[in-house]
Structures are given as C-alpha cells and as structure tokens.
Amino acid sequence: MIDSELFIVRAFIFLTVCCFTLFVGAQVTHPSEVGALKVIRSRLTDPKKNLDSWNEGDPCVKKWKGVLCPNTTSSDGYLHVRELQLLNMNLSGSLAPELGKLSQLQILDFMWNQIGGSIPKEIGDIKTLRLLLLNGNQLSGSLPEELGYLPNLTRIQIDENQISGPLPMSFANLNKTKHFHMNNNSISGQIPPELSRLPSLLHFLLDNNNLSGYLPPGFSQLPNLLIMQVDNNNFSGTTIPATYGSMKKLLKLSLRNCGLLGTIPDFSGIPELGYLDLSGNQLDGPIPTKKLSLNITTIDFSNNKLNGSIPETFSGLPFLQKLSLANNSLTGSVPSAIWENATLTRNQSLILDFGGNSLTNISRVVSPPANVTIVLQGNPLCLNPNQQNITQFCGASAGEQPSGTSVNATTICGCPVQDGYEINTKDPRQCYCAAPIRVGYRLKSPGIWDFVPYREAFEKYMTAGLTFEIHQLTIESFVWEEGPRLGMYLKFFPGNGSMFNSSEILHLRSAFAEWLIPDSDIFGPYEFLNFTLREPYDDGIFTTSKSGTSKGALAGIIIGTFAGAFILCAIVSIIIVRRRYTGLNAASRKRQTSRIRMKIDGVKSFTFSEMALATNTFSDSSQVGVGGYGKVYKGILANGSVVAIKRAEEGSLQGSKEFFTEIEMLSRLHHRNLVSLVGYCDEQDEQMLVYEFMPNGTLRDHLSGKGKDAPSFSMRLRIALGSARGILYLHTEADPPIFHRDIKATNILLDSKFVAKVADFGLSRLAPVPENSGVVPGHVSTVVKGTPGYLDPEYFLTHKLTDKSDVYSLGVVFLELLTGMHPISHGKNIVREVNVANQSGMMFSVIDKRMGPYPPECVEKFMALALRCCEDETDSRPSMAEVVRELDNIWAITPADDVVPTAAAKRTPRQTTSASSSLVHSTLYTSTDVSGSDLLSGVVPNIAPR
Incomplete structure (x- = not known):
C-alpha cells in the first residue's frame, strides 16, 4: 500500500475512534483495571479470538458467552469491572494474579473451560467478590488460604478440577458462604472441624476426593445445612457421629464408599430427610427400627455388614422410590407390608432390593403392584420350594435410574x-x-x-x-x-x-x-x-451501557460519524479498487487453488443443501443420537446411500485448518473394524462429518437391552475380537500410529451384519514420533481426556498417554460384554466389582444372565484377559497384539452356539471346545469378521509395546 493510502486509512480509523469515544461518554474503566484486564487476557488462550473484540475502555460489553461489565461507579469517577464471565469458551492458559486488581469485582466466572495452573492467591484481595466459579477446568495445586478472607463470598465452585492439598482452615471465616462445591478433585486430609461454625452453609459437596480422618461431629450444629455429600472418600476406621441424627434441617446425607465402621445412627429425628445413602461401607449391627421422615425417597444401606431383620417401619413411606439393603447379612422374613402399603400413582415406581442376604421367607403371599420391582436373588428363600410365587424375583435386577428424551407431539402444521x-x-x-x-x-x-x-x-x-x-x-x-x-x-x-x-x-x-x-x-x-x-x-453484542450524551447530540454524532465514514470509505475504495483490480483475478485463482488442495482422495465434499436434503432439513425424526460434538442424523444421499451425519454444535466448531487436518487423518484409516469416513461439509458456518451408517447401533444399546435380542457369548466374543483388531490397526498399521483415547461401548458400532466397528476419533492423538536420537518415546504427554469409568488410572495420574491406555479402556468394554454392567453405576466401579467377585470365587455370579448358555472355560479365559487389560500398572497389561492373539485362541475353542447374522459367514470347521465345556455343537463355523485377513498385512504383528 502506498503512503497516501496508508494516511487515508489511518485518518479514517482516527475519526471513527474519536466519534466512538464521544459516543460512550466521559466515564471510562479505571486505568489500573484496564491494565489488569490486558494481562488477564494475555494469559488466556482463546481459540476463537472472542476476547480480541473486547475494548477494556467500553462501559459495558455483554455477549451471550462472555460478559465484561464495568458498571459500578466509585467515588473516583471511574467505572469498575463488576462481572467477568467467560463461561464455556474453550479457553486455556492460566489465571493471572492481576485478577486481584479488579477491586469491585462481584462475579468471577471461568466455568467449563480448559484453564490450567493454580488459583492465584490474589483473588483473596477482591473483598467484593460474591461468586467464585472455576469448576470444570484443569486447575491444580492447593487452595490458597487467602480465599478464606472473602467477606461477601456466597458461592465457591471449584469442582471437576485437579485441586490437591488440604482444605484451608481459613474457610471457617466465610460467614456468608452458602455453597461449598468442591467435588471431583484430589483434596486430601481432614475436614477442618472449624467449618462447623459456618452460619450460612447450605450445601457441602466434597464427594470424589481423597479426604481422610474423621467426620466432624460438630457439623450437626450447622444451623442451615441441607445437603452433605462426601461420597468416595477415605474415612476408614471411623464411625458416623451419632449427632448426625439431630440435623434438624438436613434434606440429604450421602456417605457412600467412605470406609466407615460402626452402626447406623438413628435418623428418625430429622423431620425433612429425603435421601439417605450409606452404601459401600463396613457398617454392622441391626438397622434402626424407628420410622424415617415421610419425605424420604431413597434409602440405600447396601454393601455393608448389617445383620438382624428388616424393620416393618420401611412401610407406609408415601414418596419412597428406592430401598436397597442388598449384600448384607440380614436374616428372617421379608416384610410384605413394605409394598402392600405402598400407594403409587401411575408414573411412580418402587425398587426394593433385598438381594445377597440370608433371608429365609416372606411374611405373606407375594403380590406386588406392577410398578414395584422386588429383588431377592442370592437369598436362601429363593431355594425354598415352599415359597410360592417368588421365582420372578429371584433373577431380577434392581434396574437403572430411568432416563428419557422428550418427543414432540405429532402435528399437521409446519x-x-x-x-x-x-x-x-x-x-x-x-x-x-x-x-x-x-x-x-x-x-x-x-x-x-x-x-x-x-x-x-x-x-x-x-x-x-x-x-x-x-x-x-x-x-x-x-x-x-x-x-x-x-x-x-x-x-x-x-x-x-x-x-x-x-x-x-x-x-x-x-x-x-x-x-x-x-x-x-x-x-x-x-x-x-x-x-x-x-x-x-x-452471536453478537446484545447491550452496551448508556452514556450521558443527550439525544440530540447523540443523533448528531451518529449522523456525523456515518457521513464521515462514508466519505472516507468512498475515497479509500476508489484508490484501492483501482490499484487492486488488476490483481483480483489472480487472487481469485489463488483462493480456488487453495480450496482444491483441501480436497482429499476418497472423501467427498458435500454442500449444506445436500446435507439438509439428506436429513429432511435436520428434522427430529432423522436424529439418531447426540454427543459432545453435536447431534447425529441418519441421512439418505442423492445416490441412495444411507449415511450418519455428525453436525457440530456452535461450541464444537473447529478452525478450518484443524477441521481439515482431522478429516485428512480419518481419510487414511481403512480397516473393516473402523467406521469409514464418507465425506464432510464445511460451509455456512457449519461443520459436518459424514460416515457410513451403522444400522444396529452401539454395543451399549445391545448390552442395555435396547436391541431385539441379547447377544450370545459367541456374538460378544466376535464383537470383542473385531474391536481389538480395529484398535490394533490404529496402534501398528496406521501411518502415523494413533492412540484412540476414548474407547467405550457407545463408540463401538455394529453394522448390518453385526460386524464391530470402532468409531469417534474426536479425542485421538498421534503416537509419539522418534526423537533426534532415533529413540521413540513410550508416551504422549497430554491433557487428560476420555470418559469416566474407562480412563486408564495411570494416564489420569501422570498425563502420559500410551497404547496401554487404550488396552485398559478396551478391557473395561470386555467386562461390559461379560457382565452387561455399566463401567460406573450407583457409585460402583465395574473393574473393582468384577475383581472382588473373581477373587472370592464368585466370578460366574456377575455374568450377564441375558447372555444365555455359555462355555465356562471360554468365559473364564475371556474374564482373565479382561482383568489383565484393566491392571492399574501399565506394564502389567498385555499389548494390543497379545489381546488379539489371546482372543483368537479363545475363539478357536468356542463352540458354534448360534448362527452369525451375516450372509458372509463361512461354514468351515473350527476346533471344538474341550470336554469341560458345557456346550458342544456338531456344526462349526468361522466368520469372516474374525479372520486373520482383517489386518492389512494379514497377520497379527509380533511387536513390543510402544
């Protein structure tokens, strides 16, 4: 650009800024806070550059995803920042100590980002702060003592981070704080008994931490405590204070899996108690016989060492939804009054789980209402021929908490x-x-x-x-x-x-x-x-604060600004267009060439209109799923092909470069046990990935009973082997190798022939490349991503991702195949539960009953392999090549107990099972989806762990 052009452009910018300054009025943000905001912004990484559009001198800027609002005027005549809200903006980086300079800040909100580092102690200098909202990030380190000296703080949320260290005793000074939400961290040590003097505390959520010591008895004196939830901590060797039975305002007490000893206190004196969970401890003695609050909905005393009989006082509780006394040492009769006196409305249900005890009979004839589920499995009464009408309750499960999706009513209009x-x-x-x-x-x-x-x-x-x-x-x-x-x-x-x-x-x-x-x-x-x-x-700026400028002056400023801008723009346009016109065609050709380079062999680029046509304008009837990336639709392309279309939500959009990099990576993955990428759409601010459609849904659908028939053992083994082969291809034959990082039952899809295909590579990472010395590192250092229950514990602790991390996740899937259970359900971890059953000689008690007959020897081998995959220590797990080899060996001795639902199944002889197996078939087969030819090389490579 020549000097005259540069001068005109600068003059235009200067005039616009001057007019805008007049427009916003005389008041500006305090200079020290402007400087602080610049530092705060510089420490954060904003992939969408939303923060770049913020001018710290503006009186108030509000966006739907972010709020920077200095609307408090102090005696110095300046506006001060009152709200700093950056919710769910995919920010990374760290929090700057300069936050402490925002002296009038009331709301500090960085929820649901990826911000790391520690919490600055300088936040304790903001005496006006009401809401401290940092949950859902990657913050680490300990909690600063200075946070305990915020006199106006009403809510502190740091849950779902990586905070460690003890709870500061200074928190006992937070007299206005009502909400302590610190769950899902690594906070350790004793709960400070000094917190017992907090006058305003309503909700105390510290579940899923590393707390130890004892439960402070003084918590019973908290005048307003409504919820105390400290599940999954380690208070081993301590008891539940008897004083907890006198918490007059308590609504919910949850102490699940805390290692507690002793007896259950009498909670009958809590008038509004609605939820009581003491499961998974070492509690013993009898169940208290006094009646609990009539508001109670949930009572869970399961997995303890309780003895004695079941009190009849559990009857006549009008809102009771679940009573679980499973896996204790209870004896005597099951009081039928519990369900006979239940008055349930049409949509109410009641779960009564008495399984795994020593109960010998039922007080009266069993005739529960249709919406009452009774579980008696594992009690002697199920073996008593004199007990009538109980067979249906001796194999039942307690079921899962009901979930659902709203469906719009049918309408004739559009x-x-x-x-x-x-x-x-x-x-x-x-x-x-x-x-x-x-x-x-x-x-x-x-x-x-x-x-x-x-x-x-x-x-x-x-x-x-x-x-x-x-x-x-x-x-x-x-x-x-x-x-x-x-x-x-x-x-x-x-x-x-x-x-x-x-x-x-x-x-x-x-x-x-x-x-x-x-x-x-x-x-x-x-x-x-x-x-x-x-x-x-x-997605723009909704409001700006009002200035003190009069309406007439404001109108004049606006008209003058637009007139000046128009004249200057016309001058600039004439000069620039004249000089640039000759190069326009060349630039256009260059852009088109750049776009052509984005074309990837074997992957089609679709237009938005093609996607809309394929999905009936993304109608609800076309939607088949939803995930973190966005909604998934079933689509029919113009050529009749049926595809699955993943449409990104607003917050999931990537930059164009990152989007095409992912497509380029997916286009290089070709294996019968990986879901194939058909194409993509990247226009009109839309990003979509088009995959082959998998008509039989996810593996989790079939294990949860959503499929027509429960898969047999043979089919489950085939699914396991297919999944393992797909992952082995990623580890050893993809170029470069890939770690999946999010293997789970919902990411294993089944095609029309029930061939397993691994899907969803959104969290995948490339395997480490050789260093300058030629040595290949054994891991990738990365931020922990994945799904709870499937996460490799060593990866979670060290942030070191290896191929063995995928082995662990696949091992959890194997356990799901064998048991039908979820990885985490009601606070129980599938790996721990199966390990306990296996070590106690009760392995077959956890096998999915819906699977039907199965060969015990094969199941034992499959179970042993799954548990090896789920070892805590990485080196104790097999490589993926060993997993495939062992599954091949199990498949070879598995009898052909069902017909593979695929026309491609080849009726060729397969080795019969040993004499110890309970199933023998004369017609044996090998299915194409488990043959050695599935790998590109045709063999299982014999490699060392990466």
Missing part, C-alpha cells in the same frame, strides 16, 4: 423453512412456531432416585423461577450421570413473538449464570453447563 424455528407443541396456540434457546443444566445433588414422577413439578419450579409460563419449557432430554447427578437439556420458547429479544436473552442467561433461580428442596443445587444460541439469533 414451521417456516428457516433454521432454528420449531413448533412448540406445549403452547396453547396450536401450530405456533418459534425459535427456542437451549440450556445445558445439571442437578448436582438431587433428592430423588427417579425423575419421572417429578418431571411436572420440575417444570413448574423452573418456569416459576424464571417468571415464564409452563408451556415455554420443554425438557429435551435427561440422563442420570455418575454421582448420581441428573444432566438435562432444556429448551425455552419465547412467550410473545417468534423470537426472544436481546434483553430477554440476557435475562435468561443471567438467571442461570448468577443463580437467580431459587434452590429447591427436592432438586437441590444445579450447574449451568452451556447456553446455546442457534439461528436466527445473533
């Missing part, structure tokens, strides 16, 4: 052909189309076991807190997660018109992000996970 509009079927105005807003939401400590009967109550609670009409809310889906916690996707429709306006959007976001919705006794505290705006909403 919405405009415009993205983002839907029919609100709950609206009394029939066929009313509007653009909803979606909110990711999670109940952190609900006081119920089954959400279904409370669904309507939840809708009333939520809409009342937002001052909405009940028809404006739809629960799109809900699912129970580890904790147990209840995750939801909520969909809110505008009350008037077809769209929310900007002030309504900010009101809705603030209500969740600032916890303006009152807590509920039943539903407990909640988490705000994300706030999703799709078309037709604009």
Whole structure:
C-alpha cells in the first residue's frame, strides 16, 4: 500500500475512534483495571479470538458467552469491572494474579473451560467478590488460604478440577458462604472441624476426593445445612457421629464408599430427610427400627455388614422410590407390608432390593403392584420350594435410574423453512412456531432416585423461577450421570413473538449464570453447563451501557460519524479498487487453488443443501443420537446411500485448518473394524462429518437391552475380537500410529451384519514420533481426556498417554460384554466389582444372565484377559497384539452356539471346545469378521509395546 493510502486509512480509523469515544461518554474503566484486564487476557488462550473484540475502555460489553461489565461507579469517577464471565469458551492458559486488581469485582466466572495452573492467591484481595466459579477446568495445586478472607463470598465452585492439598482452615471465616462445591478433585486430609461454625452453609459437596480422618461431629450444629455429600472418600476406621441424627434441617446425607465402621445412627429425628445413602461401607449391627421422615425417597444401606431383620417401619413411606439393603447379612422374613402399603400413582415406581442376604421367607403371599420391582436373588428363600410365587424375583435386577428424551407431539402444521424455528407443541396456540434457546443444566445433588414422577413439578419450579409460563419449557432430554447427578437439556420458547429479544436473552442467561433461580428442596443445587444460541439469533453484542450524551447530540454524532465514514470509505475504495483490480483475478485463482488442495482422495465434499436434503432439513425424526460434538442424523444421499451425519454444535466448531487436518487423518484409516469416513461439509458456518451408517447401533444399546435380542457369548466374543483388531490397526498399521483415547461401548458400532466397528476419533492423538536420537518415546504427554469409568488410572495420574491406555479402556468394554454392567453405576466401579467377585470365587455370579448358555472355560479365559487389560500398572497389561492373539485362541475353542447374522459367514470347521465345556455343537463355523485377513498385512504383528 502506498503512503497516501496508508494516511487515508489511518485518518479514517482516527475519526471513527474519536466519534466512538464521544459516543460512550466521559466515564471510562479505571486505568489500573484496564491494565489488569490486558494481562488477564494475555494469559488466556482463546481459540476463537472472542476476547480480541473486547475494548477494556467500553462501559459495558455483554455477549451471550462472555460478559465484561464495568458498571459500578466509585467515588473516583471511574467505572469498575463488576462481572467477568467467560463461561464455556474453550479457553486455556492460566489465571493471572492481576485478577486481584479488579477491586469491585462481584462475579468471577471461568466455568467449563480448559484453564490450567493454580488459583492465584490474589483473588483473596477482591473483598467484593460474591461468586467464585472455576469448576470444570484443569486447575491444580492447593487452595490458597487467602480465599478464606472473602467477606461477601456466597458461592465457591471449584469442582471437576485437579485441586490437591488440604482444605484451608481459613474457610471457617466465610460467614456468608452458602455453597461449598468442591467435588471431583484430589483434596486430601481432614475436614477442618472449624467449618462447623459456618452460619450460612447450605450445601457441602466434597464427594470424589481423597479426604481422610474423621467426620466432624460438630457439623450437626450447622444451623442451615441441607445437603452433605462426601461420597468416595477415605474415612476408614471411623464411625458416623451419632449427632448426625439431630440435623434438624438436613434434606440429604450421602456417605457412600467412605470406609466407615460402626452402626447406623438413628435418623428418625430429622423431620425433612429425603435421601439417605450409606452404601459401600463396613457398617454392622441391626438397622434402626424407628420410622424415617415421610419425605424420604431413597434409602440405600447396601454393601455393608448389617445383620438382624428388616424393620416393618420401611412401610407406609408415601414418596419412597428406592430401598436397597442388598449384600448384607440380614436374616428372617421379608416384610410384605413394605409394598402392600405402598400407594403409587401411575408414573411412580418402587425398587426394593433385598438381594445377597440370608433371608429365609416372606411374611405373606407375594403380590406386588406392577410398578414395584422386588429383588431377592442370592437369598436362601429363593431355594425354598415352599415359597410360592417368588421365582420372578429371584433373577431380577434392581434396574437403572430411568432416563428419557422428550418427543414432540405429532402435528399437521409446519414451521417456516428457516433454521432454528420449531413448533412448540406445549403452547396453547396450536401450530405456533418459534425459535427456542437451549440450556445445558445439571442437578448436582438431587433428592430423588427417579425423575419421572417429578418431571411436572420440575417444570413448574423452573418456569416459576424464571417468571415464564409452563408451556415455554420443554425438557429435551435427561440422563442420570455418575454421582448420581441428573444432566438435562432444556429448551425455552419465547412467550410473545417468534423470537426472544436481546434483553430477554440476557435475562435468561443471567438467571442461570448468577443463580437467580431459587434452590429447591427436592432438586437441590444445579450447574449451568452451556447456553446455546442457534439461528436466527445473533452471536453478537446484545447491550452496551448508556452514556450521558443527550439525544440530540447523540443523533448528531451518529449522523456525523456515518457521513464521515462514508466519505472516507468512498475515497479509500476508489484508490484501492483501482490499484487492486488488476490483481483480483489472480487472487481469485489463488483462493480456488487453495480450496482444491483441501480436497482429499476418497472423501467427498458435500454442500449444506445436500446435507439438509439428506436429513429432511435436520428434522427430529432423522436424529439418531447426540454427543459432545453435536447431534447425529441418519441421512439418505442423492445416490441412495444411507449415511450418519455428525453436525457440530456452535461450541464444537473447529478452525478450518484443524477441521481439515482431522478429516485428512480419518481419510487414511481403512480397516473393516473402523467406521469409514464418507465425506464432510464445511460451509455456512457449519461443520459436518459424514460416515457410513451403522444400522444396529452401539454395543451399549445391545448390552442395555435396547436391541431385539441379547447377544450370545459367541456374538460378544466376535464383537470383542473385531474391536481389538480395529484398535490394533490404529496402534501398528496406521501411518502415523494413533492412540484412540476414548474407547467405550457407545463408540463401538455394529453394522448390518453385526460386524464391530470402532468409531469417534474426536479425542485421538498421534503416537509419539522418534526423537533426534532415533529413540521413540513410550508416551504422549497430554491433557487428560476420555470418559469416566474407562480412563486408564495411570494416564489420569501422570498425563502420559500410551497404547496401554487404550488396552485398559478396551478391557473395561470386555467386562461390559461379560457382565452387561455399566463401567460406573450407583457409585460402583465395574473393574473393582468384577475383581472382588473373581477373587472370592464368585466370578460366574456377575455374568450377564441375558447372555444365555455359555462355555465356562471360554468365559473364564475371556474374564482373565479382561482383568489383565484393566491392571492399574501399565506394564502389567498385555499389548494390543497379545489381546488379539489371546482372543483368537479363545475363539478357536468356542463352540458354534448360534448362527452369525451375516450372509458372509463361512461354514468351515473350527476346533471344538474341550470336554469341560458345557456346550458342544456338531456344526462349526468361522466368520469372516474374525479372520486373520482383517489386518492389512494379514497377520497379527509380533511387536513390543510402544
């Protein structure tokens, strides 16, 4: 650009800035805070560069994903930053000590990012701070003592980080703090008894840490404590203080898997108690006989050493949803009054799990209502021929917490052909189309076991807190997660018109992000996970603060600014267009050439219109799944091919370079046991991946009973072998090798012939490359990613990812195949449960009963291999090549107990099982999906672990 052009452009920028300065008025952010904000921003890595659009001198900038709002005027005449909210923006980097210079800050919100490093002690200097929200990051180190001297702090959330070290005793000074949410960290040591003097404490959530010592008896004196949840800690050798039975306001007490000894205190004196979980401890003695609160929904005393009989006082509890006394040493009769006196409505259910005790009979004839589930398996009464009508209860399982997805009612009208509009079927105005807003939401400590009967109550609670009409809310889906916690996707429709306006959007976001919705006794505290705006909403700046400029002056400034800008733009355009026109065609050709380079052999580039046509404009009826990346649709291409289309949500979009890098990597993976990439779409701010469609769904679907028939042992072994071969290909024959990092039952798909194919490489990492010395490192150092229950414990602790990390995850899948269980369910870990059963000689007691007959020798070998894969120490696990080799050996001795559902199955002889096997078939076969030809090389490579 020549000097005259540069001068004109600079003049234009200068004039625009001057006009904007007049527009915002005389007041500006305090200079020291402007400098602090620049440092804070520099320490954070923002992949989408959202932070670059923030001008620290602006009076107030609000975005739907981020809020920087200096709207507190102090005596010095400056505006001070009051809110710093950077929720769910995929930020990494670290927190700068300069945060302490934001002296008027009230809300510090960095939830659900990837920020590492430690929590700066300087945050303790912000005496105005009300909300400290750092949960869902990768923060490490210990908690600064200085945080205990924040006089106005009402909520501290640091859960789901990697915080270690003890709880500071200074926290006893937080007299206004109501919510302590520190679960899912590595906090260790004793709970400071000094916390017993906190006058405002409502919710104390420290589950899934490394706490030890004893439970402070003084907690019974906390005047307002509603929820105490400290599951999965290590209070070994200590007892539950008897004083906990006198917590007058307590709603929920959860002490699951804490190593506690002694007897169960009398909790009958807690008038509103709704949830009591003491499972997985070493409690002994009899169950207290006094009746618990009539509000109780959940009682879980399972997996202890309780003895004596089952009290009849468990009957007549009107809201009871689950009573579990399983795996104790209870004797005597099962009191039938517990279910005979139950008064259940149509959508209520009751689980009564008495399995694994020494119960000998039932007090009266068994005739429970249809919505009552009774489990008696593992008791002597199941072997008593005199007990009538109990066979159906001797093989039952307690079941899982019910989850569900809302389905819109059928309607004959349609919405405009415009993205983002839907029919609100709950609206009394029939066929009313509007653009909803979606909110990711999670109940952190609900006081119920089954959400279904409370669904309507939840809708009333939520809409009342937002001052909405009940028809404006739809629960799109809900699912129970580890904790147990209840995750939801909520969909809110505008009350008037077809769209929310900007002030309504900010009101809705603030209500969740600032916890303006009152807590509920039943539903407990909640988490705000994300706030999703799709078309037709604009991801832009919704509001700016008002200046003191008069309307007339403001109008003049605006008109003058636009006039000046127009004139300058015209001058600049004439000069630049004249000089640049000759190079336009060349630049266009260059861009087109660049685009052509993105074309990848064997992978088709689809247009957005092709994707919309294939999925009926991404209709709900085409949707077949949803994950962290976005929704998955079944699509039919113009050539008739059926495909699966993964459409990225707003927050999942990658940069163009990263997106095409992933596609290029996927295009090089070719193996019959890996899901094939068909193509992609990258236009109109949309990113989609198109895969071959897998009509038989996920492995988890079939293990959970969603398939038509439960898979037999032979079929499960074939699935295991196919999955292992796919992973072995990634480790040894992909170029370069790849570590999957997220192997789980929902990522193993089954095609029309039930051939297993590994899918979802979103978290995959390339294997280490040789160093300058030529030595290949044994691991990749990386941030821990994966799915709880499947994560390699050594990878979790060291952040060192190896091929053996995939071996561990696949071992968990093998255990799922054998048992049908989830990796984590009701606080129980599948690896630990199967290990305990195996070591006690009860291995066959955990085998999935839906599997049908199976050869014991083969099952034993498969179980032994699975447990070797799940060893804590990396070196004790087999390599993936050894896994495939051992599965091949087991397959060779497995009898042909079923017909493989594939026309490609070859009827060729296979070695019969040994005489010890209980199944022998005369017709034997080998299926093509487990032959050695599946690997590109045709053989299982004999390699050392990477």
